Amino acid sequence: MLYVVLPEEKTRKVSFYLAMEEFVARNVNDDDCLFYWQVEPSVVFGRNQLIGNEVNLDYCKAHGISFFRRKSGGGCIYADMGNIMFSFVTSGENVGLTFNRYINMMVLMLRRMGVKATANGRNDIMVDGRKVSGNAFYHIPGRSIVHGTMLYDTDMENMVMSITPAGEKLKSNGVESVRQRVALLKDYMSVGIDGFKESVRRNLCDGEYCLSAQDVAEIEAIERREYLADSFVYGNEPRRTLTRRCRIDGVGTIEAYIEMKGETVRNVSLGGDFFALGDLDELLLARLRNVRLERQALAEALPERLDDVIMNLRKDDFIDMLVGEK
Secondary structure, X not given: OEEEEOOOOXXXXXXXXXXXXXXXXXXXXXXXXXXEEOOOOEEEEOOOOOHHHHEOHHHHHHOOOEEEEOOOOXXXXXXXOOEEEEEEEEOOOOHHHHHHHHHHHHHHHHHHOOOOEEEEOOOEEEEOOEEEEEEEEEEEXXXXXXXXXXXXXXXXXXXXXXXXXXXXXXXXXXXXXXXXXXXXXXXXXXXXXXXXXXXXXXXXXXXXXXXXXHHHHHHHHHHXXXXXXXXXXXXXXXXXXXXXXXXXXXXXXXXXXEEEEOOEEEEEEEEEOOOEOOOHHHHOHHHHOOOEOOHHHHHHHOOOOOOOXXXXXXXXXXXXHHOOOO
């Protein structure tokens, strides 16, 4: 696996590194590429999440914490210079298998360093039953991108205050606060953060790919055009008549915003920290338009397999949520 190197070492915004993932995926032909990065205090939320539901905007603005949207699904995360972010780009076409491969690779790497890490749930790496890493993924033609956190010595106060997680998420993990869910790697290893990064690179990579100044300019163009655009960061807040919300084991939180005309669905928007495997609008939401909001009509309109569109989602669970029975 190649480690991707920038020509100049400096701390950049989250948006730059997200654009860098895309550039590497489209322009570096090696099967597997990896790089890690650190940022000033930032919040990064998933593609399908509503910023007002996930981010404590007042706290972030008061404390100089930036916020960004990424193109992968999953939940909202906090990052700072004590938190190492990883980006893994691979030619694997099956995103589910690629995701599991990355998680297992990171777990094995931590174990080699003496940390008793385990994979847990959809996307977490745990130590002593507490989370040290959360991860997400998305796919572009011919390439898969996986990225995630590795909590070494992050600012817990900022983490707790900048993110406003749903009460159901805390309840489902059987804890009273975010602090009780999270562990820091500094408490489980003898090396400092720079030593940890060096060990990761030595364990996982056997070569490097150096980006040029021209490459960086192209990455910055992607950053400006896509990741810094207000239309992408803030999304389109949906008009809604009905709101349905639930947390489904193995799927995550799904929020449905349903515009109605009489008893018929005009439009549906979805938010939440689920993982989308396909085009939500084409494969799922378009099928609900002009359909009566009742169980039989929804069952006839929807495909039998929804786990091809949203990871682990069962058709019955989705219908239960839409009709308000979940």
